[in-house]
Amino acid sequence: MAVLVTGGAGYIGSHTAVVLHEAGRDVVVLDDLSNSSPAAVDALRALTRPDLPFVEADAADVDAVGRAIADHGVDEVVHFAAFKSVSGSIADPDGYHRNNVGSTVGVVEAMRHNGVSRMVFSSSCTVYGEPTDLPVTEDSPISASNPYGATKVACEELLAAEAEAGGLDVLLLRYFNPVGAHASGDLGEDPRGTPDNLVPYLMQVAVGRRESLSVFGDDYDTPDGSAIRDYIHVVDLAEGHLAALDALAADRGSRGCTAVNLGTGTGYSVLDVLAAAGRVIGRPVPHQVVGRRDGDIQRIWADPSLAADLLGWRAGRGLDEMLADHWRWQQRHPDGYAAT
Ligand code: UFG
Numbered sequence: 001m002a003v004l005v006t007g008g009a010g011y012i013g014s015h016t017a018v019v020l021h022e023a024g025r026d027v028v029v030l031d032d033l034s035n036s037s038p039a040a041v042d043a044l045r046a047l048t049r050p051d052l053p054f055v056e057a058d059a060a061d062v063d064a065v066g067r068a069i070a071d072h073g074v075d076e077v078v079h080f081a082a083f084k085s086v087s088g089s090i091a092d093p094d095g096y097h098r099n100n101v102g103s104t105v106g107v108v109e110a111m112r113h114n115g116v117s118r119m120v121f122s123s124s125c126t127v128y129g130e131p132t133d134l135p136v137t138e139d140s141p142i143s144a145s146n147p148y149g150a151t152k153v154a155c156e157e158l159l160a161a162e163a164e165a166g167g168l169d170v171l172l173l174r175y176f177n178p179v180g181a182h183a184s185g186d187l188g189e190d191p192r193g194t195p196d197n198l199v200p201y202l203m204q205v206a207v208g209r210r211e212s213l214s215v216f217g218d219d220y221d222t223p224d225g226s227a228i229r230d231y232i233h234v235v236d237l238a239e240g241h242l243a244a245l246d247a248l249a250a251d252r253g254s255r256g257c258t259a260v261n262l263g264t265g266t267g268y269s270v271l272d273v274l275a276a277a278g279r280v281i282g283r284p285v286p287h288q289v290v291g292r293r294d295g296d297i298q299r300i301w302a303d304p305s306l307a308a309d310l311l312g313w314r315a316g317r318g319l320d321e322m323l324a325d326h327w328r329w330q331q332r333h334p335d336g337y338a339a340t
Pocket of ligand 1 (some may be wrong): 084085086124125126127149150156176177196198199201213214215216217227228229270293296
């Protein structure tokens with residue numbers, strides 16, 4: 001039996017594929033490479049097995065997903081395939097809905113046609129919007145603050161309804177802010193164009209690809225005025241998916257549809273991250289404070305206790321390790337996969 005990883009050539013998907021392979025799962029990767037690179041598949045094969053099955057297809061293509069399931073004896077699915085840029089979603093809301101919701105519909109239909117019932121879904125803490133109470137638990141109010149977030153809310157609702165109708169058991173994993181890279185330095189995050197996210201941008205400054213990081217706002221209601229997030233090592237996050245699949249397979253209170261936060265429970269400000277990056281890299285990272293970014297929330301961090309109780313999973317890697325691993329990847333691949 002095998003696990004299908006849609007979006008498995010992407011940042012979180014590729015790290016998860018490695019962790020699942022190392023745990024003894026037969027992994028099948030499906031990705032349309034619309035926001036990832038064939039070189040990521042090569043890197044993944046180098047870290048797993050040279051003949052790791054890779055299907056180049058859109059996850060919205062029910063027939064292609066169904067064929068991948070049937071051809072490889074798939075009995076569980078981790079569904080990552082989605083666009084993830086907040087600014088991209090504001091520019092192209094219908095495209096984001098078509099891609100993110102459409103792929104989820106496609107995967108669910110293909111699973112149903114082939115009698116596959118266990119799914120782990122890639123959701124986001126963006127579904128909490130700007131929280132009023134911290135830390136956020138899975139029962140905190142849901143409110144999308146941008147079209148990307150709205151697609152995650154829509155997918156969660158669809159999957160909950162499918163589970164209610166019967167035939168699907170799904171864990172909705174709500175990620176906080178993933179950073180870091182595989183310890184080898186050969187698998188990592190390779191954003192196309194200008195990075196939206198803090199750590200990829202900061203690392204491109206540190207490696208000399210960009211001049212200076214803009215810190216978006218120092219007038220938030222936080223101790224140093226910059227915004228706070230719960231940064232989590234991408235390999236911890238990947239291990240959370242393994243724990244989720246194991247919980248579904250063992251039916252540990254995971255029938256139906258359950259949302260689970262994957263975070264560390266600790267918040268760091270943008271200036272905390274800059275200071276830690278300066279320590280890890282060995283020199284300060286050039287930066288300047290500018291105005292707030294539209295659509296940003298000021299503070300969020302997770303209550304990760306349900307993940308510990310239900311999945312037996314806790315994040316173990318700290319901020320310095322996340323940044324050191326990200327830096328290793330950036331140094332070994334200054335121009336991302338393009339140069340490999
Ligand atoms: N930031 C900067 N400068 C930058 C980039 C980011 O100061 O160049 C700041 C942001 O303002 C924010 C923090 O760094 O305060 C983190 O920003 P990211 O863009 O790295 O992450 P976000 O928290 O905005 O977004 C992430 C994911 C989204 C997801 C969201 C949920 O990228 O997919 O978390 O809260 F929707």
